[in-house]
Amino acid sequence: MQRRHLEYVVIAGMMLTGGYVLLSGLLAHLFGFPQFLLHHWAGYACAALVIFHLFLNWRRIRSYLLALRRRPTRAATPPASPASQPRSGLSRRGFLIGALAGLSGFLLGRFFPASRPPAEGDLGLQYHRWSMPGGSGLAGLRLDWGLRPPAVKAYPQAPRISLPAPRLPRADVWDVIAARRSRREYLSGPLPLEDLSALLYAAQGITEPRWGFRAAPSAGALYPIETYVAVHDVAGLEPGLYHYAVADHALELVRMGDLRASLVVAGIGQEMLGLAQVCFLLTALFQRTRWRYRERTYRYILLEAGHIGQNIYLAATGLGLGACAVGAFLDDPINDLLGVDGEEEAVLYLVTVGRVAA
Ligand SMILES: Cc1cc2nc3c(=O)[nH]c(=O)nc-3n(C[C@H](O)[C@H](O)[C@H](O)COP(=O)(O)O)c2cc1C
Secondary structure (H helix, E strand, O other): OHHHHHHHHHHHHHHHHHHHHHHHHHHHHHHOOOOOOOHHHHHHHHHHHHHHHHOOOHHHHHHHHHHHOOOOOOOOOOOOOOOHOOOOOOOOOHHHHHHHHHHHHHHHHHHOOOOOOOOOOOOOHHHHHHOOOOOOHHHHHOOOOOOOOOOOOOOOOOOEOOOOOOOOOOOHHHHHHHOOOOOOOOOOEEOOHHHHHHHHHHHHEEEEEOOOOOOOHHHHHHEEEEEEEEEEEOOOOOOEEEEEEEHHHHEEEEEEEEHHHHHHHHHHOOHHHHHHOOEEEEEEEEEEHHHHHHHHHHHHHHHHHHHHHHHHHHHHHHHHHHHHHHOOOHHHHHHHHHHHOOOEEEEEEEEEEEEEOO
16 A cells, blocks of 8 residues: 555544544433443554554654744745645645644643533432431422322233242352452353342342332332343243243233343443343332432432342352343333333342353
8 A cells, every 4th residue: 555545544534433432432422321332442553553654654743843944934934946845735734733633632631630510500410419307398398299109010911930949059149249250242042040049139139028028128128229120041941021020020021022222222332131031120109209208219229229239240240141231221112122211210220140161
């Protein structure tokens, strides 16, 4: 390839990778994503191309810097001959300005932390303060917090699948805690139904039948979290969306079908959502907690989803499976997939579980 063509390719590469970094950074910032597909790699590629570009143009840069040192006066400058006319394309000055701007952007981003939003603009912080005892004051007391809704959700028309007794291998709790990792690569092949039964039991199973207490704690034992499972590959189950009927340790088939592609798209391209044998989807029915705990509701509900998520993680580890929490997803498509309105009931948290290499 001719040198000139190589330079064009490098410039095109810089524009593409730089543009992608800018766009993905903007989208991540606007939507609050913790990461964006290939953002970092595009940044590294752009930096490598800039260095290569500097290398290719080193002689031009050097002679420009030397000419700057000599500082010829305008009057003393002889008229430019056609041979010394600047070549069409990027001028040295333009190139230097671009390179300096890129470098200073990189240094600024790297060494100076992003400015913190003022507390007044941070709704989360405002909510945190408002939900402190006394924080909501009279305004909170004037609100209508509503009535107590039904304690459990049911799909009376849905086909029911009784779950077998869970497979509960003996495992040392300390070993399981130490071995727990987020695993995102899964082997193919079905998950035994007994394992899914054990995972659901760990998530929300009833462990104290007399009082209906469950495996994970809940503020006031109100249990606002509903557990759904997207089944991709489980022995004896059709792929589809199921709801966990806690009281009977059974599954209700909400919808049959292959949900892998929809989950990956709604999960912003996170492929593990389609590779795992199952994906747990935790939703909250806010009113179950709100009628009693009022302004503290949102705090409690998020904490409870975290408890359940950790139970799934630990149970998966104890069963020799891998799990990964997923907080980065587009809410509306997942709520649509579940058939919930996103107001009374909304998705909070996903956890994938699948077979992993030992
Ligand atoms: C609230 C929450 C949200 C998370 N969201 C994602 C996610 O969207 N995608 C992902 O790959 N990992 C996600 N994770 C997993 C973390 O990346 C992981 O826990 C972290 O890298 C530490 O690794 P470890 O779990 O193996 O200790 C999430 C974890 C938590 C607690």
